[in-house]
Amino acid sequence: MVFICQLTHTRLITKSTLKFKVKCSKRNEFEVTEDEATPIRLTGVSKKYGKVHALADVDLTIETGGISAILGPNGAGKTTLINILLGLVAPGKGSAQVFDGTPGRLLARRRIGAMLQDTELPELLTVAEHIALFSSYYPDPRPVVETLALAGLRDLANRKYKNLSGGQKRRVQFAAAIAGRPTLVFLDEPTTGLDLEARQGLWQVVQELSDDGATIILTTHYLEEADNLADRIIVIDQGSIVADGPTAEIRARVGGKKIRCRTSLSEADIAACSEVRSVQRAGRYMDILTSDEVATLRTLLERDAQLTDISVTGTGLEDAFTALTKRNAALDSHAQTGAAA
Amino acid sequence: MNLLGALSRECGAEVLKAFRAPEYVIPTIALPVAFYTIFGVLMNGGGGGGQQAVYLLATYGVFATMGPSMFGFGVGVAMERDRGWLDLKRVAPMPAWIYLVAKLFAALIFSVCTLSILYSVAGWAGGVSLPRTVWATLLAVHLGVTIPFSLLGLSLGFSLKGNGAVAVTNILYLGLSLLGGLWMPLMMFPGWLRDAAHTDGAWRGWHQRGTT
Numbered sequence: 001m002v003f004i005c006q007l008t009h010t011r012l013i014t015k016s017t018l019k020f021k022v023k024c025s026k027r028n029e030f031e032v033t034e035d036e037a038t039p040i041r042l043t044g045v046s047k048k049y050g051k052v053h054a055l056a057d058v059d060l061t062i063e064t065g066g067i068s069a070i071l072g073p074n075g076a077g078k079t080t081l082i083n084i085l086l087g088l089v090a091p092g093k094g095s096a097q098v099f100d101g102t103p104g105r106l107l108a109r110r111r112i113g114a115m116l117q118d119t120e121l122p123e124l125l126t127v128a129e130h131i132a133l134f135s136s137y138y139p140d141p142r143p144v145v146e147t148l149a150l151a152g153l154r155d156l157a158n159r160k161y162k163n164l165s166g167g168q169k170r171r172v173q174f175a176a177a178i179a180g181r182p183t184l185v186f187l188d189e190p191t192t193g194l195d196l197e198a199r200q201g202l203w204q205v206v207q208e209l210s211d212d213g214a215t216i217i218l219t220t221h222y223l224e225e226a227d228n229l230a231d232r233i234i235v236i237d238q239g240s241i242v243a244d245g246p247t248a249e250i251r252a253r254v255g256g257k258k259i260r261c262r263t264s265l266s267e268a269d270i271a272a273c274s275e276v277r278s279v280q281r282a283g284r285y286m287d288i289l290t291s292d293e294v295a296t297l298r299t300l301l302e303r304d305a306q307l308t309d310i311s312v313t314g315t316g317l318e319d320a321f322t323a324l325t326k327r328n329a330a331l332d333s334h335a336q337t338g339a340a341a
Numbered sequence: 342m343n344l345l346g347a348l349s350r351e352c353g354a355e356v357l358k359a360f361r362a363p364e365y366v367i368p369t370i371a372l373p374v375a376f377y378t379i380f381g382v383l384m385n386g387g388g389g390g391g392q393q394a395v396y397l398l399a400t401y402g403v404f405a406t407m408g409p410s411m412f413g414f415g416v417g418v419a420m421e422r423d424r425g426w427l428d429l430k431r432v433a434p435m436p437a438w439i440y441l442v443a444k445l446f447a448a449l450i451f452s453v454c455t456l457s458i459l460y461s462v463a464g465w466a467g468g469v470s471l472p473r474t475v476w477a478t479l480l481a482v483h484l485g486v487t488i489p490f491s492l493l494g495l496s497l498g499f500s501l502k503g504n505g506a507v508a509v510t511n512i513l514y515l516g517l518s519l520l521g522g523l524w525m526p527l528m529m530f531p532g533w534l535r536d537a538a539h540t541d542g543a544w545r546g547w548h549q550r551g552t553t
Binding site: 086087088104106109110112114116117118119120121122124125129132133134136137138139160173176180 | 343346347350351354357358361362421424425426428429431432433434435436
């Protein structure tokens with residue numbers, strides 16, 4: 001499997017060649033036959049911390065392969081979800097299964113690699129020592145040199161962990177997650193603290209792991225990251241899954257533009273336009289999320305002669321969440337106005 | 342999985358971690374050696390030989406072994422728990438006992454280092470001369486001390502946060518050593534302190550075994 005690290009460095013051979021080569025190797029055939037269990041199956045999982053619902057009745061199945069991104073604002077329940085799947089936290093209600101068994105059991109852990117949030121490795125060991133140690137836990141680890149190369153740590157192999165920058169530390173944690181050639185990889189906010197170049201480097205390796213057949217689950221609050229990497233996006237808010245589907249579909253639902261303006265029109269008037277996703281009053285301004293900003297602007301200008309202070313911006317993640325989480329509420333109010341009319 | 346491989350890596354990592362931390366090495370090795378040299382040899386007129394010299398070696402040997410086990414487990418586990426390292430270990434396919442055995446191994450290696458310095462000082466300057474079997478018994482008793490104090494350290498490590506663990510472990514380490522008569526014989530204490538020391542029953546057990 002040495003060629004993988006060579007590939008990462010030369011970046012000359014296309015992914016299809018890589019896939020082909022890996023499929024030809026004996027090791028991969030072995031893994032495929034072993035991999036019939038469903039990596040993740042959650043049924044009606046709830047978890048409360050005190051009175052706060054960290055997760056409320058979550059159903060989620062993730063089949064082998066692909067990159068799934070769990071997206072959500074801070075405190076949405078992403079990390080609780082990951083911790084339940086890793087066996088660090090027991091679900092309060094419902095059933096959580098990893099490879100058709102209890103999360104956290106040794107057999108499951110042997111096939112899992114994880115990068116957690118807020119984790120620091122011991123400071124006085126070198127990068128290579130850390131990776132060698134982690135590799136020794138797994139039945140069939142990657143050679144240390146290869147893991148280091150994949151994580152872009154070859155030049156830092158002999159540096160002590162405490163002398164690394166924040167981003168470099170994060171890369172060591174990533175290396176530890178993939179050292180054991182896991183078939184299920186959890187990455188909890190993997191690129192926090194990484195600069196753009198390191199982030200893209202990590203994305204590439206994650207993509208390669210996925211091409212090799214690994215199932216990847218990552219949490220992030222960067223929409224861009226999910227957009228770049230994931231085949232499937234699961235949006236979670238206040239402990240519930242509010243959207244789950246292929247990336248393109250989710251993007252279509254939250255994409256579009258945001259118009260901010262001062263208008264005398266009412267929220268209901270604006271919401272009546274078919275392309276408008278959500279309308280929200282923000283002080284003296286009106287925030288309008290729309291899939292067709294030109295059409296909406298035209299309507300606004302036609303109907304409201306006093307329209308001022310117009311700005312049009314792309315939707316950020318915050319707007320995306322607003323759109324997704326308020327969508328149901330907006331639909332309800334739509335239905336009500338419809339009934340009244 | 343190759344358990345033996347994982348175990349030896351883990352032990353190696355624990356030993357490296359310990360030897361690379363001056364804040365751990367200096368108190369755990371230098372303190373007992375310095376205390377013994379000052380109180381057991383220099384202030385005791387070259388040990389003076391006989392029972393007293395053996396008594397001091399026995400008690401300072403226990404003091405030397407307490408440090409690595411109490412600090413390795415108490416402070417080590419508390420810090421690593423704080424930093425999320427233990428969570429990552431729990432997720433990794435490694436049985437928990439490997440982590441504990443490796444820490445115990447590091448404490449033993451440390452104790453052996455300190456004890457060999459201590460025994461050398463005792464033999465050359467402290468006036469202690471014992472038959473080989475007695476030296477071996479003494480070593481076994483001293484290393485045995487690692488077990489109860491590792492367990493004590495472990496319970497501290499799991500019940501306290503990092504900085505709190507440093508403070509409490511220090512207080513217990515020095516307090517138990519003083520009350521256990523490890524620095525000076527109990528009869529040199531004022532009466533009230535001696536009474537306090539006598540309440541420490543488990544402790545007296547070790548110390549009496551060392552003196553006989």
